[in-house]
Amino acid sequence: MKTRSEQYKRLEFTLGAFTDLGRHAVEAHEFSSAARSILYLLLGSVGVPRGALLGCDADGRLYPAAVKGMPPGSLREMEAAELRAPFRADIEELARCPEWMPPGDRRLPAPLRALAAEWGMAGILPLVVHGQLAGALLAGTRLNGRPPGEHERGALETLGPYAAMLLQQHALVEQLRAAVQENLRLCESLADTYFDTVQAFSTAIDAKDIYTRGHSLRVARYSSGMAARLGMQEKSGTGIRIGAYLHDIGKIVLDRTLLNKAGTLDAKERREMASHPLVGDQVLSAVHFPWPEVRAVVRSHHERMDGKGYPDGLAGAAIPLPARILAVADAFDAMTSERAYREPAPPHDALRELVECSGEQFDPGVVRTFLEQCRSEVEQAGGDGAPRKPGGLRVFTKLLRRTGDSLTTSTIDRLLRILGPVPIPQPA
Secondary structure (H helix, E strand, O other), X not given: OOOHHHHHHHHHHHHHHHHXXXXXXXXXXXXXXXXXXXXXXXXXXXXXXXXXXEEEOOOOOEEEEXXXXXXXXXXXXXXXXXXXXXXXXXXXXXXXXXXXXXXXXXXXXXXXXXXXXXXXXXXXXXXXXXXXXXXXXXXXXXXXXXXXXXXXXXXXXXXXXXXXXXXXXXXXXXXXHHHHHHHXXXXXXXXXXXXXXXXXXXXXXXXXXXXXXXXXXXXXXXXXXXHHHOOOOHHHHHHHHHHHHXXXXXXXXXXXHHHOOOOOOOHHHHHHXXXXXXXXXXXXXXXXXXXXHHHHHHHHOOOOOOOOOOOOOOOHHHOOHHHHHHHHHHHHHHHOOOXXXXXXXXXXXXXXXXXXXXXOOEOHHHHHHHHHHHHHHHHHOOHHHOOOOOOOOOHHHHHHHHHOOOOOHHHHHHHHHHHOOOOOOOOO
C-alpha cells in the first residue's frame, strides 16, 4: 500500500506534466497525443488502468478524445455511438456537478450511463471550466478490482480542472478555426461576386464598340497569365486582372459613333480617343481599391517605352510594370480582333509585330514572357505534332483554332531568337 507521501509525489509529478502539456493541447495536430497523455496521467496518478477522456464541442456534443486499456476499435465504436447526439439539458446539468459520479447516477445523460455500463466503468468525473462542461473522464476499477477510493476520487477532482482547461482550449481553437474557415468562405464568395460584377461591367464597356466585345476578358486572361509567369504575387496578379477588366472604362464617355468609325480619325477625334486613360483614372479615383495595380493599368496602358505614349509620356522602367504587361496583351488582342477599319491580323503576324516594336513601344522582357506563354499553350495543345496534354487548350490556342492559324512552337522559337536575350521586367 502506498504511503500518503508517495501519493503526494505522484500528484506533484502529474501537475508538472500537465503544465508541459498545455502548450501542445491547443495545436490540432498535437491534440490527439496530448489528450492521450492527459488521460494516462490522470488514470496513472490513481492507479487505474482503464478509462476514456471525452471532450465537449461547441454544440454540446461529447466526443471521445482518448482511451486507455480498452479493446481495439473502442475509440471508433465510441465515435459511432449515440454519444454524438446533442443533449444540451443534460450537459448543463453536468456542468453544475464537477464531482465524481457513479456510472448509474441519474444526473448523467442516458447515452453516457449506457456507455459507462458497457465498458465497465467505475465512475465518471465531469470536467468543468467557468461553469461550462469541457468534457468528462470515465475511469474503470483499480488494479485490485475495486473502484477508486475517497483519496483517489479526491485526487481526480483536484486534477480534473487542469484537464478541463486543456480540453476547453482545444474546443476554442476548433471554434476559431471554424469561424476562420467560414470567413474565408464568405470572402471567397464575396470575391467571386466582385469579379462577376467587374466582368459584367467590362462587358458593358466593350459593348459600346461592336468590334471589341470580349476584348477586356481576353486581355485579362493574357495579362494575368503573364503576371503569374513573371512570378508576381497573387495580390498583384489580381490587381492586374481587375485593371484589365476596367482598362477601357474611360471609353464610357466617348461617343459610340467615334468608337465604331470605319475611317481614319482626325486630329480632334484622336485627342478625344487618347483621353480615355486619363478619364478612366479620374472615374476610379473615388474607388479605394486594395490593388494599386488597377489605376496604374487604367492610366498607363498606352504609355510607350520610348516616352511617346500618353497621357503622361512615361518612358522605360518609369512605366508601371502592370501597365507594361497590359500594353502587350491589349495590343495583341486588338491586332487579332476585327475592327471597323481593318480585318484581324493572323496571330503569328501579331506576335511578329510585338517583337518588331519591342524596345520602342513594348517592354522586350514582357514580350518575351508573352511569347513563352503562347509557346507553352501551343505545346500543351499538341503543337508541332506533340501529344496533347490535359488542360492545354486555353485562350491563345482557342484563338488559333478560331482563326485557323497553323502557328507552331518552331515559329515562336524563331521569334524568340529574333528578340534575343532581354532583361527580366522590373517594377517601376
